[in-house]
Amino acid sequence: MAIYFSTNIGWLYSILVPVLIWLFILIYRRGYSIKKEFRSQLVVGFIAVIGSYFMELFGISTKLWTYFPEPWSINLWIVNFFVGLALYQIVKLVG
Numbered sequence: 001m002a003i004y005f006s007t008n009i010g011w012l013y014s015i016l017v018p019v020l021i022w023l024f025i026l027i028y029r030r031g032y033s034i035k036k037e038f039r040s041q042l043v044v045g046f047i048a049v050i051g052s053y054f055m056e057l058f059g060i061s062t063k064l065w066t067y068f069p070e071p072w073s074i075n076l077w078i079v080n081f082f083v084g085l086a087l088y089q090i091v092k093l094v095g
Helices: 009-029 035-061 075-094
Strands: none
Touching (some): 009 075, 035 075
């Protein structure tokens, strides 16, 4: 299955919203000054990407959805990475 990066304007909004939420909460919490937290954020972001990858494989293999005739968009992975970062910030803000 091929992978591509879509340039549709809808994808830009889908990527920018989680990035802006993550940056807003990061600045509000002043979490950017802690180096150890940066590493934890990256781990949570990559776990979100791995989880979304397995969800995509499950959805495609059980025919819940398909990407035919277009290849698999990598934009979903970018969105899920920043959603994972934003969720990390929300959990740290509440907890």
